[in-house]
Amino acid sequence: MASIEMKSIVKQYGDGFPAVNDVSLDIADGEFMILVGPSGCGKSTLLRMIVGLEDITSGDMVIGGKRVNDLAPRDRNLSMVFQNYALYPHMTVYENIAFPLRLSKTPDDEVRRKVEAASDVLELQEHLERKPANLSGGQRQRVAMGRPIVRDAEAFLFDEPLSNLDAKLRGQMRTEISRLQRRLGITTVYVTHDQTEAMTLGDRVCVLRKGKIQQVASPRELYEQPVNLFVAGFIGSPPMNFLPATPEGNRLKTPFGDIELDEKRAAAVAGRDLLLVGIRPEYFEDATLVDEAKRPVGSTFRARVDVTEWLGDSQYAYIPYDAPDSIKAQLRDLSKELDSEELRTQAIVSIDATSRIREGREAEFWLDSRKVHVFDPETGDNLTRDAEAGAELTRLATQDRLEQAEDARGRETDARGGATAVGVG
């Protein structure tokens, strides 16, 4: 196990295009780091540079305190799960899992012990003699996980390992991977474009955009204190709503009425002309269902509901609004960059499942103004970010991780001697 440090990593191609541009990132020993971003952001390239399948144009890649820029993949002692699993089609499941051990000339009985232990963990015992072609998608995925498990690798690397699975299986495998990583306590770098995976798996998440790091933080910090429009729009599902706003004293005039800001935030936006205010869907509520006590911390407004979606445990309402052309263009660009197709300017509002708000009617909504963020539409910067509060969230997450790791080690020690111990240092 080892830490991974990247110092000013650059990847430049022949035409001068930097796929990865000056990335510096420290991944602690045992940490689960997510690299996330829309397609083309350089996340896979970065991962391939860590494992050594891609040359590093400049910068230092340090794994376990050793600079590995010039080492071949096999000398880096890392393990990787590929997007399409990269199972050797001519080998049985057993031999696929054993392959790294065979290469290192491990004695047969040790190979058997390790492969069997890994197949117990992955519940592949019955399939060991089959060929990959005869396995289901989920089974293949688990075989791909087997290769890292049997190895004494410094770190695990995952390149969008769940993207070929259907939604249900993806959810299951996500928790499997999480459990496995906690249990083995091994440094893990995981590339995905799926923000749900990013939020649920990572100790910290590194958001990339066009080869540059936007923000590295715990999922909670990303969600609550995003540095800019891009991160705010990328993290969260359904995504954050962005409304045009003009400041007037302590208030922001928006299509959904005036929003009052506290002094600190009001000061941050003072003197500006046109702004974007970011409001997450769950900051809204059907005004008739809001506690009297809570009402004063927000504002209410009336709007016509276009469509409602009732999901049983929750409910969403879509409210169209008008925006100046410049803002529309801005939002369209943003949604394109985030790989989504936003056709119209509409807000997605989360309301209580019991709400009787109906489509096509006007209704009164309440909006919690305490947590809204205000962005500069030009630069995309978050003008109201509370860096200290954010850092605190990430610090708490790190502490959690260390405690969990401690616990896991404790359990592992208790279980020693049992057959379930996996042969990974």
Place this chain on the structure above:
Amino acid sequence: MSTTTLPPTKKDAPVSAPKVRASDRARGEKRLGWLLAGPAFAVMLLVTAYPILQATYESLFDYRLTDPENRSFTGLTNYWVILTDSLWWQSIGVTAFITVVTVAVELVLGFGLALVMVKALRALRPVLRAAILIPYAVITVVSAFAWQFAFDIQSGFVNSWFAWLPGVSENTDWFGDRWTALLVICLAEIWKTTPFISLLLLAGLAQVPEVLQEAAKVDGATRWQRLWKVTIPNMKAAIMVALLFRTLDAFRVFDSIFIMTNGANGTESVSFLAYRQTIARLEIGLGSAVSVLLFLAVVLIAFSFIKLFKVDLSQARGE
């Protein structure tokens, strides 16, 4: 080291993986590419481009191996001699006849075979596949002999089996008449090469998504309409490739004619004419000219196929 030994994968590269490569790597790949493919390329050129150039050169001479002393440059005279000779036009006619008849029949028959293979029971499929490969794998000469013996006036069974047909009797000499001889030649060719076409068409059929058939069914198409409006248009590429290859192949017909009639009774194809001039009569000059003309004809056919029917070979190969 990945720099020197590992060109990046093309297929299945991650979405955000590089599309453009560093120029030094590109140069390295170019060098390695030609280093690896060069020998094969050179051999191909050596065994075809060189002979055809040599043939073109020799076709400009009056040159006979039996009389090498009198080799003399005559320009295009050989071509003039050939093109004004009815023998040439007759052999072109024979070749064209065989090509058109065999290719047309093979296409229809091959399509039928392919349809049966698709529909046949799973258990029957390996048997059919093996059976269909046999005519493909059997030597043309052997197939020619089999058909010749079958129609032979002495040893054949055809005359006695088909005596009930008008015009067929115990004394029908199939190889004594030009058209009946060509008929048997065509039969042998069709038997031997239909399986190949049907395999190509089978691959084409497999490329037509089943869901299209279902959609057409729902839309109310009959079986026949589905075949013409859905299946065939969607396997156009496969059909054209099969057609092109078989046409060019049929145009070079030689083996069956050599075995069955030895070119007698006006059954000589262009290839056979070239062979007879060069190898049998040792008229190197004239034979070379026929070879060059045949080559030009093949090029013309291939070219017109590709231009007229827009056969996109690279598309057919899924590149």
Place this chain on the structure above:
Amino acid sequence: MSTRNKVLWGIGGALIVVYCLFPIAWIVSVSLKAPSDLSNGSFLPSTPTWQNYDLILFGGASDLFLPALVNSFGICLIATAISCLLAMFAAYAIARLDFPGKKLILSTALAVAIFPVISIVTPLFNLWRNIGLYDTWPGLIIPYLSLTLPISIWTMSAFFREIPWEMEQAAQVDGATTWQAFRKVIVPLAAPGVFTTAIIAFFIAWNDFIYGISLTSTEAARPVPAALGLFTGASQFEEPTGAISAAAVIVTIPVVVLVLLFQRRIVAGLTNGAVKG
């Protein structure tokens, strides 16, 4: 599918089998007929006899047939081996590397494949006589490459394109050296394609007739099809039909065995090379 349809398609299948095997059955039948039995007018021999086989394998025609069989095997195997080796490198480059000229090589292969053989024979006939390659093994092996090499390149590059090359990278991450990754992962994946290509190339070389009759004159290099073709005029035996049939059956045995053993692969190879499935 209804039972009626099943039966119909079944009958269709049976017809195909009959269609494919009938001429073969006929030539086998002729090969078992005694000379006096040849014109019995029926399909089957009155009394099957091995005398034709005896004639070509041990009797008067054996000195014509057996050397031809040796020539055919030797020349075809060598030509197949050479073209597979050359095609292997070329196909690797085409499937794996990005370099200008890929298209040129594939188009050249295509052009060579449609080249009229007789146009090559004419000049070679003269040239081979001058440089002493006439009626020798190399004198046939070299022109055979014009038949086998193009199809080998096409078929093999189609196969190689299907190989999941990223496996090589996966192996390297798993700790393999470049050589180990090649030997343990790529070779096993590529071998079936190479093998299938070899079978198809062999078929094509085995089938050649024009080169065989044009570029040889004696049993020093004459392959079986040419020997068969020239049996007709030979004076050793009055009625060559039976002997030819027996020889035809013998040269058909190897290809039938290959077909029966590797039918699935051969079909994949043939269709891969022409139309990509």
